[in-house]
Amino acid sequence: MTSSPPVALTIAGSDCSAGAGLQADLKTFQHFGIFGLTTVTCVVAETPQIVRSVHAVPPAILQDQLRVLLEAFPIAAIKTGMLFSKAHIVAVTELLSNYPHIPLVIDPVMIASTGDPLLEDNAIAAYRDRLFPLATVITPNLDEAEVLWGAPVRDETTMGRAASELSARHGCSVLLKGGHLGEPECADLLWQGGLPTWFRAPRIEGAASHGTGCTLSAAIASGLAMGRDLHDAVAGAKDYLGKTLETSLGWNGIAALNQGTVPW
Template structure:
């Protein structure tokens, strides 16, 4: 039996709700062997980010090389990359190793409002990383930052998706969590067609790590051979279950429930 493997290149969340920790939990839940290259260590919990401590480019490069030469991943995702220098390094490593099924989560702002991506890095992400990715998964504020557009309507989201497609991203998912509608709609654009994934909106503050979890689930499904459409469908369902069956831990924006989707499947 071939074991599907996925690599996450992202920051560590000491609170366990987002970042590397959320990615590895998601990989495990989706029956994919997870590996990691840590870009930065954060001190954070459900109330916010108390500190960000980036690793050296040499340390990040060594982690990626070490994993790829021995445990070549079938897919990878990027999360918090922090700086233009790290983004350029990761893009170069993707090209150097001819890595496939690249999912980019353009992590910019934590749930508590702390900036997780330096402003100087945004252009590097657009110029170097987006053209290499198979799927990019911004939420609405991140899509606004990447496009310079104000996004209020579904038509705005479609225009933003087309803009990101023109930058080279093969598939764009603009997530609907930050919209103000009763329904939550994740919008997928494949360069030609739009597909909507719709769920009821759940009133809760416990949504820490949803973006990391969504992109990790997409990467996990791609690692197993799913199409992008199938992968996004599963990720949308996975995150919806994780929010619906909340853990209710922490005094701030609590983490999502990574085992909810599996338990839901068992019950069905």
């Protein structure tokens, strides 16, 4: 019998265009040699250019998917993406609170790259109060960090303040993504154990952006599933995301990340 690969689970929405959501996560897991499991929160009719409709899976069905997977598989890491509502977050936390040993990466998905909302307003407090305390790391972008922190995040100085305070407030590490600053260099800040580490990479003009947050958080979860520490998992994820951006694909004006098939 061949040896079994590490197992990772994504709790996320389904993107029918396969550039974001659980489809992006599975491609990323496959790249790193991880066996990927999925718990579907929502079915989204979208492309990188438009979100047409969102159909939420009933929270009881969400919880049943999660329960059967946690009972059956030796899950080595979990990531969350689109959770949509307070009821969905509660359903997830009721089960994950029983598995504190599994590393948990939370991508607090709030708004699609098109600008369409992907989270109900009442879910933000549930993120803060219920899910973040269970996290190994949360991975907000600047817009999400402003909502969670409660103040504008417009430069690297305020990125440091926001990451530090969010980490202290929720008792977890924070990877604050700085791509929306629009600088020639994309700077992401990992705040871990009270210490900052910056990860910098040149901005790739014209590259696809749909699914970058999903891909990065899935790559971090992959690293953790393989037993890497958080710093090394983030470094490997950043390198992988850069390669998917450099080799972006396109059809009829639609740009997509080259997930899962970039060279090692």
